[in-house]
Amino acid sequence: MGEKIISVKRSLDQIDQADRLFRVALGSYAAAVESIDRHVLPLQPALEPEYRRRLKAIRAALTETSAASAIEATSGQVEETLAGYCGQTIGLLNARAEDIRLILLALAAATQALDRQCGGYGDQFRQIAQRMDGVTQLVDLSEIRREITGQVEALNSAAAHMRQDSEAAIAQLQGEMSSVRARLDEAERLAETDPLTGLLNRRGMERRVGELIAAGKPFCVMLLDLNRFKGINDRHGHLCGDEVLAAFAARLAAEVRAGDPVCRWGGDEFLAALGLPYRDAAARAQQISKTICGRYALPGHHGLKVDVSATVGLSQHRPGQTSKDVFAAADTLLYGSKDAARP
Numbered sequence: 334m335g336e337k338i339i340s341v342k343r344s345l346d347q348i349d350q351a352d353r354l355f356r357v358a359l360g361s362y363a364a365a366v367e368s369i370d371r372h373v374l375p376l377q378p379a380l381e382p383e384y385r386r387r388l389k390a391i392r393a394a395l396t397e398t399s400a401a402s403a404i405e406a407t408s409g410q411v412e413e414t415l416a417g418y419c420g421q422t423i424g425l426l427n428a429r430a431e432d433i434r435l436i437l438l439a440l441a442a443a444t445q446a447l448d449r450q451c452g453g454y455g456d457q458f459r460q461i462a463q464r465m466d467g468v469t470q471l472v473d474l475s476e477i478r479r480e481i482t483g484q485v486e487a488l489n490s491a492a493a494h495m496r497q498d499s500e501a502a503i504a505q506l507q508g509e510m511s512s513v514r515a516r517l518d519e520a521e522r523l524a525e526t527d528p529l530t531g532l533l534n535r536r537g538m539e540r541r542v543g544e545l546i547a548a549g550k551p552f553c554v555m556l557l558d559l560n561r562f563k564g565i566n567d568r569h570g571h572l573c574g575d576e577v578l579a580a581f582a583a584r585l586a587a588e589v590r591a592g593d594p595v596c597r598w599g600g601d602e603f604l605a606a607l608g609l610p611y612r613d614a615a616a617r618a619q620q621i622s623k624t625i626c627g628r629y630a631l632p633g634h635h636g637l638k639v640d641v642s643a644t645v646g647l648s649q650h651r652p653g654q655t656s657k658d659v660f661a662a663a664d665t666l667l668y669g670s671k672d673a674a675r676p
Contacts, residue, residue, distance in 0.1 A: 366392050366411060380421050387414045529575055530582035532603070533596035541594040542606055542656045552650055553614035555605045555621070556663040557585070557643040562601040565639055573639075576631045581641060584625040603643075604663070611649040618647050644670050 366388055391407050391414070464484050525537025533541065545552050559581065566574040578601065586595050589605050598604040605621075607614045622645050631637045646667025650659045 362407075369411075369415070380418060384414060384418050527582075527597040530579050530597045532582050532586060533594055535596065535598055538594060538596035538598070538604055538606070539656055542659070545606060545608070546650065546654075546656060550608060551610045552606050552608045553611055553618075554648050554650065554659050554663045555607055555614070555618045556598065556646040556648075556660075556667045557603045557605075557622070558646075558667055559601040560642045560644060569634065569637065569639070573631060573634050573637065576633055577629055577639060577641060580629050580631070581625060581643075585621070588621045588624050604660075611647075614649070615647055618645055646670060 369388060387410070391410050394407050394410075464480065467480075525533055525540065527534040542552075542554070559577075562574065562577070565577055578597070582595075582597060582603065585603055585605065589595055589607065593605060593607055595605045596603065607617055609617060622643065626642045627640070628638050629641050631639065644667055646663045646665070646669070648659050648663035648666055654662075
């Protein structure tokens with residue numbers, strides 16, 4: 334009888350031990366599922382919510398039942414869940430790999446385009462493009478990152494050298510353009526300058542008067558013609574006549590206001606554009622005429638002195654008149670004054 338009691342007790346102990354082992358195994362199983370939840374799912378944030386919900390349901394089933402069939406069912410659910418998660422993760426990683434490949438191909442294409450546009454750096458860009466193209470065949474992300482970093486540095490270096498070369502070329506071009514502009518300005522100045530007197534010539538004065546008309550401000554044209562200048566040339570020679578013209582031009586330029594253009598109109602005629610209304614211009618023209626007419630000493634001719642006078646024609650520009658109109662009016666008034674002065 335005692336042996337039977339001992340046998341029953343041993344059986345109960347074994348059952349109890351088996352139950353404890355089952356509970357431990359079940360807890361370990363649930364802990365493993367929870368560990369997957371904590372450490373595996375965060376690898377793919379886009380998939381995490383859905384699979385976290387599935388694993389939560391599996392853990393709840395493990396705690397609510399201890400039936401072997403239920404545990405076997407959860408095992409299948411874990412397998413299915415992990416297989417689905419794995420498949421979708423592989424799909425996302427493949428999509429990212431494809432994105433990386435397309436990015437690398439775009440970089441290679443951009444480098445090839447730079448190669449075509451920048452002949453001086455052709456070899457360097459071709460090498461970078463070839464390496465970029467090779468990176469598309471790599472699998473290891475660390476190796477891809479390392480290779481891309483190296484090629485980006487190479488591109489940056491090439492770009493820096495191109496920028497330096499471009500800046501140098503631009504600076505050189507700007508210098509050359511500045512020189513050309515200066516030569517053009519000088520050529521334009523010479524084209525509008527009378528070589529004997531240094532005043533504007535007829536072309537230069539026509540341009541300046543055109544600008545005055547366009548500005549719409551009142552002005553008058555004063556035309557001066559030297560009297561009996563041919564006699565100076567006949568008696569003393571053309572060199573003496575040139576000195577008289579240069580001296581007369583210097584006096585005239587000194588008497589007009591700053592900004593009022595003065596020119597040698599042709600031969601022994603001079604013209605000034607006075608930025609004044611007619612009454613003020615008439616008074617100013619009379620004063621200028623008195624100042625610039627008189628005796629001129631010619632140092633280059635042994636102290637020779639000649640008397641110089643001039644006839645003046647003054648014309649006011651009126652709205653609607655062209656430069657030719659105002660010049661013609663001054664010319665008519667000038668020769669009218671000459672005719673009136675003749676005996």
